[in-house]
Amino acid sequence: MSQNPTRPSPVSTEVYEGVVQDLIEELGQLPGVGPKGAQRIAFYLLTADPQDVRKLAATLIEVVEKVKFCRTCNNVSEADECRICQDLRRDPSVICVVEEPKDVAAIEKIREYRGRYHVLGGAISPMDGIGPEDLKIAELMARLADDTITELILATDPNLEGEATATYLARLVKPIGLKVTRPASGLPVGGELEYADEVTLGRAFEGRRVLNV
Ligand SMILES: [Zn+2]
Numbered sequence: 288m289s290q291n292p293t294r295p296s297p298v299s300t301e302v303y304e305g306v307v308q309d310l311i312e313e314l315g316q317l318p319g320v321g322p323k324g325a326q327r328i329a330f331y332l333l334t335a336d337p338q339d340v341r342k343l344a345a346t347l348i349e350v351v352e353k354v355k356f357c358r359t360c361n362n363v364s365e366a367d368e369c370r371i372c373q374d375l376r377r378d379p380s381v382i383c384v385v386e387e388p389k390d391v392a393a394i395e396k397i398r399e400y401r402g403r404y405h406v407l408g409g410a411i412s413p414m415d416g417i418g419p420e421d422l423k424i425a426e427l428m429a430r431l432a433d434d435t436i437t438e439l440i441l442a443t444d445p446n447l448e449g450e451a452t453a454t455y456l457a458r459l460v461k462p463i464g465l466k467v468t469r470p471a472s473g474l475p476v477g478g479e480l481e482y483a484d485e486v487t488l489g490r491a492f493e494g495r496r497v498l499n500v
Contacts (some may be wrong), residue, residue, distance in 0.1 A: 290358070291294075294404050297361070307329060307333070307435040310329045310332070311325045311326055311329045312325070314328050314329055314492070315486050319456060321451050322348050325427075325462055326413040328381070342445060347365060348404055352464075353365055356406075357369035357372055357406075359372045359430070360372050360403060360404045360405050360406055361388075361405065361406040361407075361423045361426065362388050362391050362404055362406050362407060363388045370405060371391070371395075371403060372403060373435065376401075377401055377403055377405070378401045378402045378438070379402075379474045380404065380435055380436055380437045380438065381402030381403065381436070381437070381438045381439075381440065381441050382402060382403050382405050382427075382430065382436055382438075382440070383400060383402055383403070383404050383405070383406065383440040383442050384405045384407060384427065384440065384441050384442060384443065384456065385403075385404060385405070385406055385407070385441060385442050385443065386406070386407055386409055386410050386443050386449065386452075386480070387406065387408070387409070387426070387481075388479055389408055389481050390406075390442065390444075391404050391406060392481075392500075393446045393488065394442065394480075394488065394492070395480040395489075396485055397485050397488050397489040397492065399492055399493070401491055402438075402440070405423065405426070405427045405430065407421055407424065407427070407443070408421075408422065408423050409421065409422055410422075410444065410448035410449050410451070410452040411452045411455055412451075413450045422452075424459070427456075428459070428460075431460060431463055431465065436461055436465065437465060437466060438465060438466040438468060439456075439460060439465050439466070439467050439468070440468050440469070440492075440495060441456055441467065441468070441469045441498060442459060442469070442470050442471070442492075443480075444479045444480050445479075445480070446479070449480075453469055453498065454498075454500060457460060457483060457498045457500040458500045461500060466497065467497065468495040468496060468497055468498060469488070469495060469498045470488075470491035470492050470494075470495050471491045471492075471493075471494035471495055471496055493494075
């Protein structure tokens with residue numbers, strides 16, 4: 288980028304010493320934080336009760352060491368298989384496909400859905416260089432070989448990438464002859480599943496429509 292000679296050169300972002308600067312840089316890597324937010328969080332931590340900060344640090348380490356992804360559905364899990372996959376009371380005939388583990392949490396909150404899940408790990412997005420091979424689609428197809436599964440709910444986000452992913456999956460599984468549904472409209476278009484309120488999400492699930500491709 289060329290600099291305007293009449294204006295002073297921009298202040299370097301490296302203004303703090305050593306470990307404080309490291310902290311700001313690490314925090315700045317987090318999604319949705321940015322340089323200003325990173326500074327704000329860093330100075331909050333510097334003045335917070337050291338006991339609280341230690342607890343936060345311990346939790347971060349614990350989460351890295353303990354939490355893995357379920358070998359069946361790719362949801363976050365403390366064991367090889369998540370609690371939902373292990374729960375024999377859950378309906379094994381329905382799989383709800385979502386983008387991220389946070390979507391599982393959002394759907395679980397409505398307490399209406401009793402089937403299983405499959406977490407793709409994102410959505411197809413050519414702009415971001417994410418293709419079907421980058422998602423847990425082969426793993427989903429392997430699960431669908433089990434003929435106890437009769438319905439696939441495609442609950443990817445109601446935005447461009449989510450819709451494209453749902454259409455792609457619906458076409459891919461068509462030869463299997465499953466009932467393929469998508470939560471009804473009413474979800475905020477262009478948004479993300481996790482931001483829908485529980486009532487809206489509950490209605491969208493109840494009124495899910497068959498996806499014809
Ligand atoms: Zn699981």
